[in-house]
Amino acid sequence: MTRTLVVTNDFPPRPGGIQAFVHNLAVRRPAGSVVVYAPAWKGAAAFDAAQPFPVVRHPTSLMLPEPSVLRRAADLLRAEDCDSVLFGASAPLGLLAPALRRRGARRLVGITHGHEAGWASLPGARGLLRRIGDGVDVLTYLGEYTRSRMARALSADAAARTARLAPGVDETAFHPGADGGAVRERHGLTGRPVVVCVSRLVPRKGQDALIRAWPRVLAAVPDAALLLVGGGPYRADLERMAAEEGVTGSVVLTGSVPWEELPAHYAAGDVFAMPCRTRRRGLDVEGLGIVYLEASATGLPVLAGDSGGAPDAVLEGETGTVVPGRSVPAIAAGLTGLLTDPGRARKMGARGRAWVEREWRWDVQAARLGALLEG
Template sequence: MARTLIITNDFPPRPGGIQAFVHALALRRPPGSVVVYCSSPARRPGARGWRDPEAFDLRQPFPVIRERTSVLLPTPGVLRRARSIARLEECDSVLFGAAAPLGLLAGGLRRTGARRIVALTHGHEAGWAALPGGRELLRRIGEQTDVLTYLGEYTRTRLARALTPEAAARMRHLAPGVDVDRFRRGAGGAWVRERYGLGNRPVVVCVSRLVPRKGQDTLLRAWPRVLAEVPEAALLIVGGGPYRSRLERLAQELGVDRSVRFTGSVPWEELPAHYDAGDVFAMPCRTRNGGLDVEGLGIVYLEASATGLPVVAGDSGGAPDAVEEGETGHVVDGTRPGPTARAVVRLLRDPSAAREMGERGRAWVEKEWSWDRAAARLGELLEG
């Protein structure tokens, strides 16, 4: 049987959209056909949302080999280990969970006997394509791999400018799917509302890492206007990250902290329930640092749609690809609070229209964003 070595820094129990993407693809490969070589999450036993990687790895239907470092880099030592694993596990193809920077190992793995090498790209590679050094790195990766994938037209266009014409012609579309059996109405939102004292209030939920690009600060700045129109509304901000203390201070400065709940990081298995606690999903992401910090797609919008929520998305990068404007949600300028406030108020003040939008979103995800489709596409790319 053909076997694939997945090399990645983005793998659970570390949380995040790329991690979930890579893990879901691995789970859907044929039994016995996958080996994962990855880094280890920082040890934070006792922290909320922290999961023991050893216990996680033992539950996987494939071997997971971790380095005792939080980041794998394309060093000679990592290459030697990857080549050794590929030989011992008889892997004839390689999948990089993210092309940059580990895709630089492709040439060395080719010499070990890898006949097919595929590298996934996300938002950060689109940012690298804007830098001279990053463009050179991506060009080298494109020359050494058989296929670079892209999430949508935005990322394809940005990446193609950094590649040789030959490598650009080999690019292929591969976007994540959504597990519609997990993300659905009735997934446990009632107990989340009870935990945070939300009762029957209208709830806007935002699920993401707390970093500036995601736009939780824009959402908070919009919140006084929302409360002026819908005084009983509550905002549930789900996720952890370095921006939390700044966001909590901002909520206090704006005088809205009584209506805002910060959950911190939550376990992966509890995420569907947190979506289900909301009536509207909003994450007004925005592009930062001159295009270097950009949203590749925004799987959270699709998970929210699968749960039956209308979504308010920012206009960063490929995020609009995850929304059908006016049908499943609205795309707004994530740099300004006004558009976000108006979109959220419109949805909260017309619950019937919001529910219909959420139902259309659910149907769209079921039709266009299935994991079976993504897994079949990956199989084709690995087979060549």
Template sequence: MSLPRTLVLTNDFPPRQGGIESFVEAVVQRLPPDRVVVYARGQAGDAAYDRGLPFRVVRHPRGIVLPEPSVARAAAALAREEGCRAAWVAAAAPLGLLAPALRRAVDGPVVATTHGHEVWWARVPGARRVLRAVGDGVDALTVLGPWTGEAVGAALSDAGRRRLHRLAPGVDLERFSPHVDGGRVRARHGLGDRPVVVCVSRLVPRKGQDTLLRAWPQVLAAVPEAALLLVGGGTDAERLRGLAAGTRSVVLTGPVPLAELPEHYAAGDVFAMPCRSRRAGLEVEGLGMVYLEAAACGLPVVAGDSGGAPEAVLHGRTGFVVPGASVDETARRVIELLADPERARAMGRAGRAWVERAWSWERTVGRLEALLSAQE
């Protein structure tokens, strides 16, 4: 299979950081560089970033890229200039509306990718119509997994549902590894050799750090030497610091550089993020890459039951899924893992093996290449 020269259309591209940006960057950098050209959102620092890339990037001159006629003309002109024969819309809503114009330019498949926030689009009337139109216009619409497929599919026509394909993100198995040393992070925060529960995520209510903090007295009653390491920044930071006030066994690190994330995972013995759905199901977890990154580092995980998060855990084998709002169940599973280190390590080994088998970036890129190479 030879990948046709492909136009990538996206708002979500570095140097801006975020989950979708990381997904798109990881995929594009693994595609053959002579087969890729990117049309992306303009942003501060983009020229310096683009100079280091082995493929061409054209930046939209007015910042955010919208599905409007001027963008359709610019993207189509770039595709024709570069001899593109396929297009990847790296975030389906709303740029997937440009699929008909892109198909005329490339005379080949147009693939659009959803990342989880489209679940919200699928449940709000006006946005739902946009998502349905996207599904009707593309050749393939990708979803993270079964849960997001069902949620997004509810907004699509029968034809749109037939175009759904799974395209889950991958894990960098070299960066996130059981061989990473978390000793420097432990030393920095005075954790020594205590059993540590770690949570790496944005500090927002949906992620469930508050549930962990409310569960923490029960954990300490059973495992008095335990420590809780909350890694990340976000809008909920001040409230969480209030909940942790006076608890010397809890550390909030604040934001940390991306390059240091693996050693923060490695500083833990158990990973826990009891995420929960909010706002009548409009705010949900699409998948939860942090569970897979933790598993890749050899940690057992405790995950909440929001949205597609359970798909990132083999319950009872690589960790546990708990009701995200349940303080008692969260505490019970964390205690269970801390009290039986050998079982916890066995779950961590099983998690690493599962990620190697099913969640590599190479697997993800291969699936996308197959969709972009398909001819009707």
């Protein structure tokens, strides 16, 4: 059995999408086959004690590809009898790959996310990404967008050795039977058509475009409500925009919500929307958008923006629709079309649920990782 050392800056209890991605893969590996090396983080001791595998913490909250990290990783590789290494995020720790191979690692796999695609566009970082690709046996990608972006920076050999590995969805937590009634009642949304967006409140995610589009939606569906779930630095700006548009009474911002309450918040909606857009000349881009898939698993039709890999999380016309993230008219038209045709919306939600069950369950992704680690 392959025994894997997971070297990662991104791991719970630090919150975040990459952290959840790496952890969900790790817990689905066979018993006794994983050791994790990750940075220190508040609450780590209690979290680590509950894991089904050893977690060794670096003394600081950030790990860089430097001698102290290499030394600890190499010591763990030898002490724990690991024959493979998985980099939870290839940039920058994947730069350690050649040195760890010399110290006994037989197989090295690097996971990439959205930021590695950004590295491919920057002159200095591009060369580092090329070195990472040459140093590992497999570099994974989220979808076609991130694959094509990274391929420009990789050597031909490394590009030929890439493989798709995307985050999964817990289809047992996110499902059509989830009850959103209490969330609707809490926010005065009972009986109203609801568009829900679950995401961190930052400009790229497009909550501002939803608010700008909302007067047009209300013209067609007067009792509709917009439920914005999540916290973030953009909240005050969004509240100001809602006031400027005169829609404060039909826009609800919940603030941050614990993970265990997210299924109910998805279920409180009739339509899911996150019209993300690319910013900063392609450096601030959506890698995939797992929230679209969680919404599909809950049985909701989705409206996605066209940033980066977001379209990879939607079957156009089947599970939802993709619109230009900067086009307020397109966003309004997409939402209005779904809210005024509930039969079509339900069919899209059902197709989305079936697609998640077929392609996006965590067990499917874990099996893909297993094959990559075995080589």
